[in-house]
Amino acid sequence: MKNAIRIFALSCLLVCAPTWAQDIQINIKDFMYSPKDLNVAVGTKVTWVNDDQVPHTIVETHKVFHSAALDTLDQFSYTFITAGTFEYFCTLHPQMIGKIIVN
Template sequence: MKYISYFFIAIASALLVILLSLSSCSPNPKTTSQPPQTRQQTADTTVKIRNFKFEPANLAIAVGKTVQFINVDEEPHTATAMDGTFNSKALDTNQTWNYTATKPGTYPYICSVHPFMKGTLTVTNKKN
């Protein structure tokens, strides 16, 4: 009899976990939160994340310039430098994230959710 009560408690706990996880799902999520940003600064250029690609895939900017990443896909994406220089975290549909270049170099980056998505940010010393 003691084990039967454990069984029912386990079943009830599993159902509760399932109900709680399903309650957080929504077939039509609304983007109401503010997008994650490192700085509240106007962007000098934009990279669109569309159709599981970065557009443009290769971008050159000067030190001090800001690039804005905007996700126009239905899936979450990131802009994550391979060397850890920048990481947008997950951007939902229509969310943006700005990165201001601080030092020259070539920074290959990926979407950490979809690593086959690749881009390169080249930061130069000269001001454009």
């Protein structure tokens, strides 16, 4: 009986275990965010890296996060601690848009 309880408890832990957050990089190149759309777990740290020869910014539409102007090879990171949909854009080039869905 004790073994059955232990097996049951262990199986509950495995099923109920959270999705582990990870570090993800978004590249900025050719006036685009790549990937443009992304699904991540709560706790994920996202880092944008400017691989273009011109400055870019990352600004969430509700101002949850925003970067300064990033020169070539500059980086900006944000850790998503709440679930939701976060749309963002470059203030210098408003046609540049992206979206991160946090589950």
